[in-house]
Amino acid sequence: MASAAVTTLSTVSVSSYSPKAGLGLGAKSKPFSLSFKTPKSLKAFSGLKAAASVDLESETSFFGTTALKASFAPKLQPRNMSTNQLQPQASFKVAVLGAAGGIGQPLSLLIKMSPLISALHLYDIADVKGVAADLSHCNTPSHVLDFTGQDQLANCLKGVDVVVIPAGVPRKPGMTRDDLFNVNANIVKTLVEAVADNAPDAFIHIISNPVNSTVPIAAEVLKQKGVYDPKKLFGVTTLDVVRANTFVAQKKNLKLIDVDVPVIGGHAGITILPLLSKTRPLVTFTDEEVKELTVRIQNAGTEVVEAKAGAGSATLSMAYAAARFVESSLRALDGDGDVYECSFVQSELTELPFFASRVKLGKKGVEAVISSELQGLTEYESKALEALKAELKASIEKGVTFVKKKAAAAAN
Numbered sequence: 552m553a554s555a556a557v558t559t560l561s562t563v564s565v566s567s568y569s570p571k572a573g574l575g576l577g578a579k580s581k582p583f584s585l586s587f588k589t590p591k592s593l594k595a596f597s598g599l600k601a602a603a604s605v606d607l608e609s610e611t612s613f614f615g616t617t618a619l620k621a622s623f624a625p626k627l628q629p630r631n632m633s634t635n636q637l638q639p640q641a642s643f644k645v646a647v648l649g650a651a652g653g654i655g656q657p658l659s660l661l662i663k664m665s666p667l668i669s670a671l672h673l674y675d676i677a678d679v680k681g682v683a684a685d686l687s688h689c690n691t692p693s694h695v696l697d698f699t700g701q702d703q704l705a706n707c708l709k710g711v712d713v714v715v716i717p718a719g720v721p722r723k724p725g726m727t728r729d730d731l732f733n734v735n736a737n738i739v740k741t742l743v744e745a746v747a748d749n750a751p752d753a754f755i756h757i758i759s760n761p762v763n764s765t766v767p768i769a770a771e772v773l774k775q776k777g778v779y780d781p782k783k784l785f786g787v788t789t790l791d792v793v794r795a796n797t798f799v800a801q802k803k804n805l806k807l808i809d810v811d812v813p814v815i816g817g818h819a820g821i822t823i824l825p826l827l828s829k830t831r832p833l834v835t836f837t838d839e840e841v842k843e844l845t846v847r848i849q850n851a852g853t854e855v856v857e858a859k860a861g862a863g864s865a866t867l868s869m870a871y872a873a874a875r876f877v878e879s880s881l882r883a884l885d886g887d888g889d890v891y892e893c894s895f896v897q898s899e900l901t902e903l904p905f906f907a908s909r910v911k912l913g914k915k916g917v918e919a920v921i922s923s924e925l926q927g928l929t930e931y932e933s934k935a936l937e938a939l940k941a942e943l944k945a946s947i948e949k950g951v952t953f954v955k956k957k958a959a960a961a962a963n
């Protein structure tokens with residue numbers, strides 16, 4: 552059982568981050584590239600390596616803290632190159648569980664674009680053959696394999712490096728994320744049991760809501776199976792960061808590439824706490840702006856649920872955010888030493904056992920939990936942090952209790 556405690560890195564300040572700008576993918580000679588970029592505001596602190604990539608970056612569209620750059624670049628592809636000749640630049644395998652769904656499909660497409668994967672495994676209880684056939688026609692290097700139904704789950708998971716779980720029911724208007732608990736708790740428990748049995752060393756990305764409970768559920772399942780590694784279990788909160796960056800850039804008329812807002816706490820209502828005082832580049836907000844932006848970021852999911860009027864919750868922006876987190880994980884697995892993301896992980900930052908904050912990713916998962924962003928909070932942020940703890944604690948305990956009760960019932 553690999554359960555070494557995750558390091559808390561307290562000496563790193565926000566301004567010293569030096570996430571590498573891109574992957575050095577050699578975009579000029581490759582038929583395809585996808586990378587996540589660092590905002591220029593962070594590059595100011597990151598030395599020559601980052602500065603060298605500014606030209607490449609300025610040609611690209613950016614969407615967030617480490618924004619997605621997707622270049623299909625067919626003009627740079629040798630004319631006679633066939634799909635079979637395309638080689639991935641790394642050979643990681645990624646599985647998407649719930650791949651036929653509203654998030655699963657666009658997420659699988661975005662992951663298929665990564666040059667770092669050699670195989671994409673799609674699993675769902677619904678037939679996922681058509682999604683796989685469709686995606687397999689994209690002339691990007693990875694092979695796509697489909698796995699439909701419980702009896703194909705084990706095969707889907709064998710040998711994968713990253714497992715992404717968007718399986719489950721989404722919200723409808725009037726529902727909270729916690730209202731999804733009863734259905735999604737069972738789904739996540741079943742899927743993580745299979746991950747424990749078939750891919751115990753994989754990074755696990757939990758998207759299924761309520762993340763504040765499903766991550767503790769996954770941890771308990773992995774503990775019961777004797778394979779829990781807290782460094783490799785992640786609640787995907789990237790969408791909160793993506794939304795915060797977008798809304799702040801709009802409000803303050805900033806370039807999106809420049810904006811980076813850490814979001815801490817959890818992933819539901821008031822447990823989502825954007826640290827606007829830690830926004831890069833440095834920007835000042837009035838008290839009204841802080842309140843308005845914080846509430847909008849916390850309720851952004853509901854904004855989408857209501858706009859979709861019963862047809863589900865955020866799927867496209869979620870797929871984008873989850874793809875960014877997958878790409879960051881793959882970069883870390885590939886040896887990139889400058890990968891930082893916010894995520895809901897086992898943590899010692901507060902008295903709560905799980906907490907979302909910025910973490911440094913490495914080959915073995917979470918290399919460090921960044922504590923410096925919790926220092927020097929404004930009064931508004933400090934109060935909001937204290938206020939979220941009770942709800943987050945209850946959601947975490949609900950998840951833990953769910954698994955323990957199931958285990959007790961099974962033992963009787």
Ligand SMILES: NC(=O)c1ccc[n+]([C@@H]2O[C@H](COP(=O)([O-])OP(=O)(O)OC[C@H]3O[C@@H](n4cnc5c(N)ncnc54)[C@H](O)[C@@H]3O)[C@@H](O)[C@H]2O)c1
Pocket residue numbers: 648649650651652653654655674675676677717718719720721722731735738741742757758759760761762787788790791818863864865866869
């Ligand atoms: N973390 C976040 O920021 C975030 C954001 C948006 C949505 N979500 C959550 O993501 C989940 C999925 O949302 P969606 O819009 O894609 O829903 P969806 O209903 O469109 O898709 C869910 C998919 O999961 C599949 N599924 C159900 N049970 C399964 C099982 N046991 N094994 C494998 N697949 C299974 C379904 O067949 C379906 O294809 C929901 O729980 C939603 O609340 C999370």
